[in-house]
Amino acid sequence: MKRILKSKSIYFSTLLFLVFSSCIKEPVNSNNNNGTSDLTDTTMLNVSYGSHIRQVYDIYLPANRDTSTPVILMIHGGAWKAGQKEDFNYYVNLIKAKWNSVAIVNMNYRLASNTDNIHHNEILADIGSVVNQINANQANYHISNNIGVVGASAGGQLAMIYAYKYNTNIKCVGNIFGPSIINDWSWYNTTNLWLGAYTGDILTEYVGQPWDTTAYKAVSPFWNVNNNSQPTIIFHGNLDPVVPVYQSQWMNGKLNSLGVINQYHEYIAFHSFDDTQSDEVINKLVTFFKSHIE
DSSP: OEEOEEEEEESEEEEEEEOOOOOSSOOOOOOOOOOSSOOOOEEEEEEESSSSTTOEEEEEEOTTOOTTOOEEEEEOOSTTTSOOGGGGHHHHHHHHHHOTTSEEEEEOOOOOBTTTTBOHHHHHHHHHHHHHHHHHTHHHHTOOSOEEEEEETHHHHHHHHIIIIIOTTOOEEEEESOOSOSOOHHHHTOEETTTTEEHHHHHHHHHTSSOOHHHHHHTOHHHHOOTTOOOEEEEEETTOSSSOHHHHHHHHHHHHHHTOOEEEEEESOSSSEEHHHHHHHHHHHHHHHHHHHO
């Protein structure tokens, strides 16, 4: 079974977005909870954090949780203008099986739209609102404020830029084949068959304006990371036809040059990972995150 991009029609042609569908065979849970309470595991779906229909999240609270329980925030992909939190359900199940003492928040955000005037600032505001709500409900949820954030595709870019630029309290970052350099003219100026669109149109809708070096650098993780930035783990397929793999390679080099703790893992894959690769990705992600937010 391949974890691939699913087609969706959005304003023009066919737009592909990342889908992590639920796996038929549930992963085997081999970990023990290490919290101190007698609370049972709890799932709350579509918790509202705003008035827009998209402003909801799912939260998975582990058994025995307490105020030391860490949190993973998950941000879906979809070229910023498509996708939904359910696309990440397969990875949610993998994380729960491999690390059953972590709380997981899987969020929706308002999608980029020229018509609705929703762009980078609005999407990042949504991420900030979710984090604020999680922290405000720390006592109610019985969790800590130690949060790591991970995203795939566009969600990977959002995870990085949010942590690097907007919230230094985030403990660590995971990027699954997300773009690091938005001001990449050679990428901007292409028509992508997988996306069924001109890449520049997609980036324009996300940023909120057509090509402008300053504006595009401002939303690029590559240009916002510094030597105090959070530990980061990156995964990318070297055959990716949507997000150029060299962006993650360059990001890895930048992190190394700044002395930021990081890992980079490259696979023989397109803009997707198969089940075996996905299992390895989550194994590595969990190990990395455990070392920085537990």
